[in-house]
Amino acid sequence: MKERYGIVIDSGSSGSRIQIYRWEDSKELNSNKSTDDLKLKSIPQIYQEESWTYKTTPGVSTFGDKPSKVWDDHYEPLIEYAEKIIPRENWKDTPIFILATAGVRLLPTKKKEKLMKTICYEVGKESKFKLDNCADQIQIIDGETEGIYGWIGLNYLMGQLDNYDSKNSNHPSYGFMDMGGASTQISFVPNKKTEIEKHRDDISTVYLRNVNGQTQQWDVFVSTWLGFGANEARKRYLNQLINLLPERNNPSTDDDFNTLKLTDPCLPKNAKYEYPYQGFTYNVFGSGNYEQCLKTTYPLLLKNLPCTDEPCLFNGVHAPEIDFFKDKFVGVSEYWYSANDVFHTGGEYNFLKFSEKVKLFCESDWSDIQKNSANGDYNNLPDDLLKDACFKANWVLNVLHEGFNLPRIDIEAKMPDKVVEDFDNHIPFQSAGAIKGSELSWTLGKIILYASSQIKSNDDLKVGIKPSDNEVKLENKKFIPGGIGSKSSSSERDYETLHALPIFFIFLIAATGVYFLLYKKSSLKNFGNLITSNISKIKSKINNYRYTRISTQEISVLEEGRSEAQSNGTSSRPQSPSIGDNSFAGLRTRSLINLNQGSQGQQISSNENSFRPKKKFSSTSIIFRSFKF
Template sequence: MMGSGKHHKFGVVLDAGSSGTRLYIYQWNDPVHARKKASTEKLRSIPKIKTKKQWTKKVKPGISTFHDKPGSVGHDHLAPLFEHALKSIPRAEVPNTPLFLLATAGMRLVPENERKRLLDEICTYARRNTEFLLPDCDLHIQVIPGETEGLYGWIAANYLLGGFDDPTVHDAHAHSKHGHHTYGFLDMGGASAQIAFAPNATESIKHADDLKLLRLRTLDGQDMEHRVFVTTWLGFGVNEARRRYVERIVEASGAPGVKELPDPCLPKGLLRTLDGKEIEDPAVAKKTVHLIGTGQFAECERQAYHLLDKDKHCVNAPCLLNGVHVPAIDFDVNHFVGVSEYWHTTHEIFEDKHSTKAYDFATYQKRVKEFCERDWHSIDEDVSKQKWGKKVDVDTAMQVCFKASWIINVLHDGIGVPRVGLESLGKSSHNGTKEVIEAVKEKGFMDSFQPVDKIEDVEVSWTLGRMILYASSQVPPAKVEGKEALPVGFGDNIFTANGVPEGFQYGGSGPQGKHGKPSFPSGNYTAPDSHWHDSLWQEGDTAPRRIPGLVLFLVIFGFAALLLIGRERRRRILHICASTVKSKKRKILGSTGIVTYERVLEDGYESPSTFELGSYDDEEGWGTPKLEAGRYDDPGLGPPRLGLHVAGSSSTVGLATRVESRERLATRSREVSPSRKGPRARSPLPPR
């Protein structure tokens, strides 16, 4: 279990991807406590986030596989993740720990109605089975667009590399010209690719409407704002690019009946089906259309280039790929780190013994060419001998040549990253990953592009970016006379009087409350150390909204007390209350000269709301008022129903009761039957 100090705060983010869901747990110090002893450097920094390898857990497959069976997602998928989290976080801190489940590519393909049902079930399961801080399902449990994923990644990368450090404190921080000290972020998965960066001053002004406003808060309560461009290219992930590539090969084959299609992106002699599976028996290959590797990497690069769609019409210039607008990138200012496939494809085979060396285009291209022009049989033998480690299997070796050609094309012909080793970069050359990270610590310079996986043993994951945003939102803002605190989060780069543009995504769990306190969309402020269930008892400006809840609680408490005091005492109390009400009623009406008569409608209808409970007991034939209460845990009864129910209070029974009362009053002067001791027996009420 993590440290359980009372000043530690925790957060949980579930990355619900297409292949599985990974749990991440993060920890930071309570900002109010942390800044009491913080140095000037730390006060001007974002709260320090911590995590460890054992604080993560992944389950397969992805939650999108539950789109047609949402009722199973809790027990079959979420349960082991929640169990791991609850074992890792101190029990007392669980109600104060926010839970986020953010889904990406896989869930974006699920039909909207099925997606909504599944997300609703996830939130319901989490609330029923945990006490995590989960005040707003729409904010905490959602499918995020690729742009948001890219922005979270940009936050994580800059946090780890020191891009958010105050340059006035770190004089040598600027790693580029003009004092620009943030890093660009590149991410590539199987289906899509993202880019996020802060353009130089000129481009920021020219393309201001295309940027996102990001607002963070440093430990001393000061706002930190950045204008970031972020976009996503759907279909430009490695798997989707490969699918489009194979389609082009099939279309280019032309002649019908052709079974064997040459593929320059596969090693020599490798037989592979169109959907990517190896064919070991040549006799089987002759029966179906298949690919055969020719091992011509230069040709592979040439064919992959056309997948960039550089010639597609650009509506809003400038554009990079597929006609998608991107502000011009100044590589003297913008230095990028690349994660996911940018790291795996450049390191799993080609940098295994050079993991500390920075990406060098000339060196990388040479190694890829040597590998991909080898005979497949020799590569297969090296894989079985684990020449490149346990992580490199046959599938990885088969796919890496196309992936490498795609990465090279996207980086250099698509995005325009200078080709280190071929193109002159002046003072822009630098050593490797280890040296780069050391240089970052010294606030030095960085290459135009650098693949990274971990920085100081912390994975560069967009989930970290989401938690940085949350932790920053929990810092109390600095008090400025006559100025309202602005919320932490991101939205369109549009000026508004209150600093909250339409569609603003809050860093905490909802809109900013007064005095900078984070509050929820319902308008109720929940302090960081309270639970969303407990909002009824919170103090502050929202007290009037809690009055109905307080009254309901008192009513429930009163009825419960009546049930517990016993039948005789309950009857006496009801009698006293009824007598008091009647006495006051007579005084009021008498003083005004108004005379009232009780009227019984002969048509058999009288509104039940006009019925008046007197001090009658069961012996006189009146039903005792009954307390009916629904329960939250009884799905058949729905929400709680608390109130008095009078036996036989339907319209027809009400009439029968009234008529019978008059008959009984008329017969009270009659003699009591000699055969009975006491009042004459009554007939039962007619059946309901």
């Protein structure tokens, strides 16, 4: 059976991670009479070995001022890693996708465009993998696109994309929640058909394709909240505490006095650290008060903002109704880190169990926490992450229960004896880092879209993501194709034009030399002087053309119409580089609401997933599906 490969590089703010995938040729599968019927009614089965991933640091955004080094110092090691895994005979047919998120999105427009063009040129020139269209394959993606990719990957792993029949309108799915450092996301298919129709303008449509050519169609709501990730919420929280201090209203007249004291109920007792803010350095001391921490973090949700289109979740952002007695959600990133690493409650969520452990931790003395850490109780987390754990756990509690309205089972509400028949042993929410050894990454969703787009269709539908009507109207967002552009595209192999430039100049010089040798021998010396005097001009022309004429079509930027200060929904541990700003804004244009911090020069970090030491997955050669927690 012929094998296909695909490469997705997640270029976030803390680094770029390559993910390599493999699947069987769907055309051969479809024509093989022995192929299992379940396979034919499902999207292609994706395989990945545990070693098929590799990361380079720092983030690609750090090359905004030195784009010429982005290949040698950043992407070359990733491509060389892929070449060791993918058989040489498959290179020319293996598509490569480089999808930039938080860090690049925060760069100034000119630097961002130049960097993306340079990546296109360098990867196209140096790599032997399939790069037909930079506009489709080398992109900056927004948080909502990332959220839908995550939804696709999750439901693939959970087996919800298997055995799909378009004649059956009842196909259950899992909702996807992701809390990063700078933003949090949610994507789900509303359980009630009436909710889908009622909120159709806010629903995106995902098209996938089975091996047998039948197209799957899913109505997915997705939204992201910038500034509501764990790291940025922590900064807003501390800034809020500082602005309530008497010293802020009665600043010292002593120019040499620049150290102030701050008491933090979300910091374990007797823990301390320094926090810089607006030219002052604050000594933060922990008071370890769980109840006070929970109450103090609640206002950060901005539930008080007006909701122009009911119902709303938080920060005035509209969303279809969520029925947690029927819907199932899986949370990743901080939902998993907070629960698993410190409190050992990852997996099925239990409010009482989780909140009790959070309270015990928050109100513990810092010296006791350090002793427990030395005994290996917290997965070897560094002290700075342990100091943040109390706040982040309380933030998770507030986002889940006050933000997304997840009921506190057995406290606020009783689970019905009989829940929807499609789900046995109903679990409204659970956290996960991996599913049966397979990493839950949004890059999986991207390669699933591509693999299914290569199958011949039985209808006129195209594989990809159709944005909601509101996104089209307000953000001018276009259909996101599942595959790559055709070779007739205006941006086809854009770097080939650049390849021709040096050859052209070499040919010109050689032809001129022959002319002087054959017809102007006496002027040979003048020819040498001519070349010497003009060599810098030739280099300048090559470089100028290299960066300004890559294609007649600009590199696609999916963030058109959005704030330049947006980042994706994954967190960064340690916190990623920051830029100056004094506001946060929801990623959805209809909810771009400035959150007044009562400050100037507010630091907003670019956003990537909270750093955690990579754990070895159990040996796996296939991305498992149909897995029940």
